[in-house]
Amino acid sequence: MAKKSFHGDAGPSQRQLRVGETIRRGLSEILMRGDIHDPDLNRLSITVGEVRTSPDLRIATAYVLPLGGKGKEDVLKLLGKNKHELRRMIGKKLGLKHTPELRFQLDQTFDQMDEARRILSDERVRKDVDAASADEDDA
Structure with missing residues (x-):
């Protein structure tokens, strides 16, 4: 049986896709509402285009872009600085048994x-x- 991953021929599993989309929606909602305790991050409008999870669902990579495309590096720094709070909020909001480690990349x-x-x-x-x-x- 072929192991499914983004780097293999089989592509992501249905579970990876479902969890990734669930995290994307939750992350988008949290960022849109400004629920984070960082005022610099709350001032920004950030689009979460996609979230890809590793085959074991331990890592979730969110592909993000600030509205208008300006301040891309600042957005990555702010999200990285707040990734633990975001992870906690995602876990609480979505009720996942294990919340993946969040990583951020520019979309x-x-x-x-x-x-x-x-x-x-x-x-x-x-x-x-x-x-x-x-x-x-x-x-």
């Missing part, structure tokens, strides 16, 4: 989408795409 999804749009709008790429579409239509 690169929006940057990747912008780069893909930029590439696709390039004149040379558009010519190639149009030519490929014309070939498919002729077939």
Whole structure:
């Protein structure tokens, strides 16, 4: 039986996905309400795009981005400084038997989408795409 993980061929298990999404929603709600005792963190609007858990559910990596994309490094520092309080609140709020250790990384999804749009709008790429579409239509 294949071991399931983000790095293997099988991908994450249903349990990993369910726990990750539950943590994402809880973390988003806590950050939105400003329930943390750190006024610097409470002043920020932070988007939690995704939470990925390790196969053993001991580590949860939250992919975050400040609203507007400004102050990314400050957000990571503030979340790291408050990760123990956030973990405690997530555990209490969600009633998990074992609350994973929280880690935070910048969500690169929006940057990747912008780069893909930029590439696709390039004149040379558009010519190639149009030519490929014309070939498919002729077939």
